[in-house]
Amino acid sequence: MPNGGPNSQAILVVGGGIAGISAAVETAEAGYDVILLESSPVLGGRVSRLNRYFPKLCHPTCGLEINYQRIRGNPRLKMFTMATVAGVSGEKGNYTVTVKTTPRHVNAKCTACGDCAAAATSEVPDASNYGLTTKKAAYLPHEHAFPMRYVIDPSVIGTPEADAIKAACKYDAVDLDETEQTFDVTVGAIIWATGWRPYDAKNLTAYSYELPDVINNVEMERLAAHDGPTDGKILRPSNGEEAKRVALIQCAGSRDHNHLAYCSRICCLASLKHAAYVREQYADADVDIYYIDIRAHDKLEAFHQKLKNDPQVTFHKSKPAAIVEGPDGRPVVKGEDTVTRDVYARDYDLVVLATGMEPSTAGFDLPVTLSQDDYGFIVPHVEDTDGMFSAGVAQGPLDVSMSVQSATAAALKAIQAVDGA
Amino acid sequence: MTAPLPESNGKKYDLGFARWVYENVDGGDKLSMCMQCGACSGSCPIGTEMDHGPRKLFMMIRAGMKEDVLKSNTMFNCTSCYNCVVRCPRKVPVTYILQDLGRVAQRLGYAEAKETDNARFAKAFFWSTRKFGRTDERLFSAKYYLSFGVGEAIKMAKANMPVARSLMKAKRMHLGMPHKIKGVKELNAILDKAEEIEKREQGV
Ligand SMILES: Cc1cc2nc3c(=O)[nH]c(=O)nc-3n(C[C@H](O)[C@H](O)[C@H](O)COP(=O)(O)OP(=O)(O)OC[C@H]3O[C@@H](n4cnc5c(N)ncnc54)[C@H](O)[C@@H]3O)c2cc1C
Numbered sequence: 001m002p003n004g005g006p007n008s009q010a011i012l013v014v015g016g017g018i019a020g021i022s023a024a025v026e027t028a029e030a031g032y033d034v035i036l037l038e039s040s041p042v043l044g045g046r047v048s049r050l051n052r053y054f055p056k057l058c059h060p061t062c063g064l065e066i067n068y069q070r071i072r073g074n075p076r077l078k079m080f081t082m083a084t085v086a087g088v089s090g091e092k093g094n095y096t097v098t099v100k101t102t103p104r105h106v107n108a109k110c111t112a113c114g115d116c117a118a119a120a121t122s123e124v125p126d127a128s129n130y131g132l133t134t135k136k137a138a139y140l141p142h143e144h145a146f147p148m149r150y151v152i153d154p155s156v157i158g159t160p161e162a163d164a165i166k167a168a169c170k171y172d173a174v175d176l177d178e179t180e181q182t183f184d185v186t187v188g189a190i191i192w193a194t195g196w197r198p199y200d201a202k203n204l205t206a207y208s209y210e211l212p213d214v215i216n217n218v219e220m221e222r223l224a225a226h227d228g229p230t231d232g233k234i235l236r237p238s239n240g241e242e243a244k245r246v247a248l249i250q251c252a253g254s255r256d257h258n259h260l261a262y263c264s265r266i267c268c269l270a271s272l273k274h275a276a277y278v279r280e281q282y283a284d285a286d287v288d289i290y291y292i293d294i295r296a297h298d299k300l301e302a303f304h305q306k307l308k309n310d311p312q313v314t315f316h317k318s319k320p321a322a323i324v325e326g327p328d329g330r331p332v333v334k335g336e337d338t339v340t341r342d343v344y345a346r347d348y349d350l351v352v353l354a355t356g357m358e359p360s361t362a363g364f365d366l367p368v369t370l371s372q373d374d375y376g377f378i379v380p381h382v383e384d385t386d387g388m389f390s391a392g393v394a395q396g397p398l399d400v401s402m403s404v405q406s407a408t409a410a411a412l413k414a415i416q417a418v419d420g421a
Numbered sequence: 422m423t424a425p426l427p428e429s430n431g432k433k434y435d436l437g438f439a440r441w442v443y444e445n446v447d448g449g450d451k452l453s454m455c456m457q458c459g460a461c462s463g464s465c466p467i468g469t470e471m472d473h474g475p476r477k478l479f480m481m482i483r484a485g486m487k488e489d490v491l492k493s494n495t496m497f498n499c500t501s502c503y504n505c506v507v508r509c510p511r512k513v514p515v516t517y518i519l520q521d522l523g524r525v526a527q528r529l530g531y532a533e534a535k536e537t538d539n540a541r542f543a544k545a546f547f548w549s550t551r552k553f554g555r556t557d558e559r560l561f562s563a564k565y566y567l568s569f570g571v572g573e574a575i576k577m578a579k580a581n582m583p584v585a586r587s588l589m590k591a592k593r594m595h596l597g598m599p600h601k602i603k604g605v606k607e608l609n610a611i612l613d614k615a616e617e618i619e620k621r622e623q624g625v
Pocket of ligand 1 (some may be wrong): 014015016017018020024037038039040043044045046052053054055057073083084085132193194195196197198217218247265271273356357360391392393394398399400401403
């Protein structure tokens with residue numbers, strides 16, 4: 001039994017992505033009480049919207065499912081979805097955290113039968129598809145949702161549609177009167193695992209993101225996903241044709257002093273994975289990767305070499321200068337090949353901008369002052385008198401395995417903080 | 422003050438050249454930020470006219486290829502559109518560097534720098550500015566054409582007649598006496614002073 005045992009202070013984890021889940025589960029399994037807050041209706045964070053993981057091309061749902069089992073089986077772990085931190089006071093060993101919840105309008109009686117969705121008539125943007133599709137205003141976020149519980153979109157509350165939705169539920173699970181709640185919890189340490197958002201490709205004015213066949217890398221994940229907008233077929237958004245000439249543009253707004261000055265570390269591998277998605281689907285597809293330098297660290301280099309050996313995947317050492325609309329509406333990538341000094345203009349079916357990861361806390365007023373670096377990433381741990389820690393991409397641009405490592409490290413640090421408090 | 426450019430003593434690779442450029446060329450201090458991505462040369466509307474283009478020229482500077490750099494036509498083809506400066510992910514002021522390198526090449530008397538179209542054009546342009554306080558499209562074109570010799574000048578003038586006619590129609594060019602500004606003398610005094618300051622700063 002750890003020092004202090006069941007009487008020691010609880011630990012709060014903010015953010016239920018792969019990092020927050022890992023930190024929460026590790027802490028709870030070590031015998032500590034944990035409160036996990038997730039602002040969206042489901043756990044999983046960004047990885048639940050990825051098609052597959054590099055370098056093994058396995059499915060994110062697999063690892064997530066194992067973690068959900070660990071959460072279900074652990075009475076020490078209390079989780080709140082649609083919940084975030086509204087305020088923090090106190091110090092290491094004794095923080096009072098004000099939690100704010102947004103109404104889901106569906107309670108625990110929900111069996112996910114889907115009758116409410118059938119009764120709904122209006123559509124809202126589907127966040128799990130990055131808004132590429134819409135879904136009913138009564139929805140299950142996605143097919144592997146955890147918790148497996150529907151959500152009623154606030155846009156229909158107070159309308160006859162909401163009444164119809166409520167009437168359709170056989171289990172009395174719809175609660176249209178649910179309101180925003182706030183309550184306080186006392187914890188000894190806080191792990192911030194608030195993750196990231198894709199850098200906004202609209203800022204890359206030279207890259208014409210407004211063209212239908214110019215997309216970003218998270219949208220590419222959705223195009224390849226069986227539960228995505230195209231049922232997993234990589235098709236041109238403009239006309240639904242198969243995308244067989246594909247350009248992948250690295251460092252789109254990364255390592256760029258006009259945008260994100262840092263390297264997000266995962267985009268090279270993500271694009272190599274995207275090349276693999278395309279080549280898997282179409283034997284006659286050609287993929288061009290435009291890069292400044294390929295950053296495949298450690299064991300990931302083998303995946304890079306594998307793609308390099310594919311004669312239908314071509315690597316161009318060049319940061320494209322511009323993407324323009326060709327005469328037939330196809331995107332044209334322009335630039336200088338830095339090896340040959342050729343100035344090129346090549347047209348494609350689909351162009352994917354490999355945008356980087358921006359901390360989700362950048363540009364927001366946090367409810368508490370945290371140590372952040374120039375880019376808004378939260379410093380892992382400042383000093384021993386502090387009970388605040390960060391994990392996952394909240395801490396810096398990490399892939400999943402590094403996020404999980406950082407989460408385990410944060411869990412251990414948090415345990416030390418409450419034990420020593 | 423600009424340090425004198427060190428002698429290369431006939432070496433093809435002069436390892437002191439890059440440092441000299443970093444320290445003495447306008448914007449050169451940012452040149453070490455360049456990561457050779459190619460966004461500049463790819464952005465250049467007339468990049469194909471350039472023998473090297475900015476990215477390669479910057480690599481040549483680093484490699485110490487002083488002679489090849491100062492004989493390049495890249496600097497003189499820059500139209501100062503600033504596409505490269507806007508897009509450079511490392512905020513290298515490409516345009517400034519090219520312009521100042523061009524001036525260095527001129528100052529050091531590189532024949533290539535003096536003979537380029539753009540150098541001749543700039544010279545004719547400046548001649549008109551000093552003489553009339555403004556550009557007289559007709560006379561300064563003539564001056565530019567004549568820098569290639571009389572025979573060549575006649576050919577060039579003939580080839581450009583349709584352009585001249587359109588310019589006249591648009592009242593951008595006229596026949597008769599050139600239009601002078603009032604203070605030509607004062608303008609020349611300003612330019613003389615500027616030249617004097619420039620020379621002083623260059624330590625000549
Ligand atoms: C195109 C692309 C492809 C990728 N592919 C791979 C891959 O194949 N393999 C790999 O290893 N990595 C990959 N990555 C990287 C991977 O997505 C990240 O490593 C991973 O998502 C990090 O998880 P996280 O928990 O730190 O952050 P997130 O997934 O962003 O989770 C953060 C969670 O916190 C919640 N949250 C945010 N703010 C608050 C708040 N204030 N209160 C409460 N909750 C909050 C969010 O809703 C979210 O659920 C890819 C990245 C990109 C861009």
